[in-house]
Amino acid sequence: MIKKTFLPCLLSLIVIVSICTDAEAAIVSGKISNEEGEPLPYATLYIEGSTLGTTTNIEGKYAINIEPGDYYMVFQYVGYHKERIKISIKNTNLKLDVVLKAEALTLREVVVNATDEDPAYDIIRETIKRKKRFSEEINAYQCQVYMKGLQRLDERPAQILGVQIPIDTGIVYLSESVSELTFQRPDKVSERMISSKVSGSQSSFSFNQASQTLFSVYDNILTVDGLTERGFVSPLAKNAFFFYDYKLEGVISEGDHLINKIRVYPKRKADPTFEGYLYIIEDLWRVSSLELTLTKEHQMEFLDVLTVKQVHAPVADSTWVMFSQNFEFYLNTFGFKGSGYFSAIYSDYRVELNPTYYQKRENPSIQIDSTARPKKLKSFNKNDVKNEILKIEKGSNERNDEYWDKVRPIPLTAIEKKDYQIKGQFEQFKKTSVYKDSTDKIHNRITLGKLAYSGYRYHNSVKQYSLSTPALYQFIQYNTVEGILFNLRVKYSQQNNGNTIRDITPELRYGLASDHLYGQLKYKQYLNRSKFEELSIHGGHFVRQFNGDNPITPLINSISTMVFRNNYIKLYESTFMDLGYQQELLNGFFIKPRLLYAQRNELTNNTDYSWFFREKKDFTPNTPEKYLGTGLPI
Structure with missing residues (x-):
């Protein structure tokens, strides 16, 4: 089951990304686009056999630090054919633009009578049959988390009920954070926020919280706080056939795997359900990626549209973990129109496999190394799972720009750079005595309303x-x-x-x-x-x-x-x-x-x-x- 945290007026949905670098690493950067030259925002790329990777920004651009060596880099985007490219990294940076082709779907050779159901139903049944294993095969894991979220207001009313609206249009929230997330089955979660950055507020902490983004399609009910109290029925719930219809759009060939693209859509529009696509691996019956959408018809209370995209990556023993996650949302209510996103990648996985599904070995704990060079495997320490859900490290909001340039795996867009720059300059100006004295002069005015109803407060910002x-x-x-x-x-x-x-x-x-x-x-x-x-x-x-x-x-x-x-x-x-x-x-x-x-x-x-x-x-x-x-x- 999932829980989310939201901002007062807009949905706060969180996305996770992580990266490890060292002094010898080179930067691989470029742009991912389709055959028409259009950028592919939030496309996923990673080093094969590891969870070192990132996503593109909204302009389709990416940058990633990789140690010298020879690798296969995987590029993928929901709805497009996956590309696997061999790269050789030296001590110099590498520019690599990639063009992804639209999915080459092929239909199965099956004989379908008028009374027969779509082949997608059998695939869904096989997946539901195995989802208990998929939910329980990892006893515990720990990963590093990079989170980035942006929310913008495009239109707003001048006033509501006679009260002036002080919020300007444009970016109202831009934040990044790096955390260490620890999970132990069934639902014990703890998080340590290592660094936090909020545009225009150096002393504030990010609303991004990795411990509240555990969105698993294998759960029966997906609860999203702030959207609805009822929760949403997963397309892989035990009773999903009462709520969903399924259609096999076709089959995609990716290396040794065949991927079934299945469209899911509600039987009834008013049900708390998703619509979109599941990509399920033939024979493994695992979800490799998904794209699911909610609308107001599906009983959302604050947003018009919310789209969730996930990409899962294989690690040891055919175990798959979520690698990237992206939320896009649109708002249109009470005269407010806005949009935003939270992008996601999990990395540096250290997992402890469930012996019920995997034979014991000398070291049953497996560290999934996010760097290219192998390291000594370390046992998963269950003491890392604390009772506290979120711990914020001292000084986490004091990181400088040089630090963020090193750890930021998703390049900033032009508008994000401008927002950081303008709000940063304004924040520095707010620290001057000229600004403080001028604002104090306004706020310290004595009025009849203050004396009679709210009380009076004198503030000296300088002292x-x-x-x-x-x-x-x-x-x-x-x-x-x-x-x-x-x-x-x-x-x-x-x-x-x-x-x-x-x-x-x-x-x-x-x-x-x-x-x-x-x-x-x-x-x-x-x-x-x-x-x-x-x-x-x-x-x-x-x-x-x-x-x-x-x-x-x-x-x-x-x-x-x-x-x-x-x-x-x-x-x-x-x-x-x-x-x-x-x-x-x-x-x-x-x-x-x-x-x-x-x-x-x-x-x-x-x-x-x-x-x-x-x-x-x-x-x-x-x-x-x-x-x-x-x-x-x-």
Whole structure:
């Protein structure tokens, strides 16, 4: 089953690519096109017998680092005949343009009567019969991951419901990342993000997450979060024949294999199903590649069209792994029109085969080496599968352009280069005091709306601190214990490169009816954000609600008390000192020691005033019924 993560307005679909290089490697580059000279975007190429490879960019261009030696390089694209070319790599770069021919389909020599079903059904049955093995033949694997995603907005409305839309058209998201992905059957996944790059935001981390792109056509239901809660039926599901029709388009000859091109399409348009093509290897009955499409007719909620392309490559013992994956999508909703893609290649596989399907040997763990030169095989370490789904390495978003030029297997297009350049220059400008002072001057303006509804915040970007106060309706309150009260709270925050490092919050409270002044001070220090490590000190002499875990909003209580004569809030007085600490030891496992001293005193109503119902109902006592005669809460 698969899960996806999406951006707020656009689908965030992830694609994976990886590469290993060294100082001796040469660059093989070129362009892949068809016989008409049209570029083939996201075409796949790799060194035969390894998972060293890449995909072309949207312009059909590619570049890959390969160590010196003699190899066969495989070029393929869904719908085109695969090319196998011998290359000899020296210490100089090689330019290699490739033209792929359209599929040369041949029909099987079968006698088909009017009542007979299409031969595709038998091929699908054979594949479904073996899909359990295909899903379980690898106990665990580890691979390196390069991810690249682009989303662009082509049209947008000027406003929605009277609210101006601040987003400009053009590229709204461009990101790359390199990760190490580890999987252990049946569904244990962990990921270590090694590097991350987001156009226009050097301090941000990529939304790309390899651990959420495990899209397997052999699953029965393919769940895509954000598209639909129901999930989509796979064309190879156990009950697929209730949802799909199949047609054998023809057979392609590729080396020693015959590839069946099978068209899959829904029986009913409204079903949560795909349409497109599966390429299944004769006799092996494995999917070598696929191209499947979803539309709004198939119950997608945010996108108009989503197309998934996958290419699988053979490794040891006739085991196949997914080598490349590509998602293309189009959006047209609420006046927004856009498109995007996430391209993918998995590499540097290290696998542990399932002994149920493969005989044990001296070393049952096989490392699939992504480089041309063989290395000593290493055992798969199950300890690499951590409980944490995603761990971001320190400094992963601090890689320079030289690093990305070396590890980037998919060449940037002209528009991507321009986006990085322009947004990078603008990001540098945003760090200048001129820009910071000008934006602070705008944001720090005092308006009636801020004072009355949202509260006021003063920010100094150069010195990296801010002061904030609550809205007017939070400053002036009313309850039966204190009467009209003034609650002044000021929060001071110190930042460092956009991250808050400490908060200091003094608070004073005075009630006219109780004629009592209260005060408290909160201090919080953020020690290590990667481990959620925090230290807090909180002390003073203040009032508290009895139901502190689920407090009543002071504004609601003020209106209810003055208008309806219902005093819901129940208060007590506390003189206290509270020390707290927290840290994440393991993924999702926190320690939160706390030391609290408190002296609590009972409070009573000091006013009987309300606007209405004064002759018809009385206020209830300040102490809740369940606490009467039992003392205050601990």
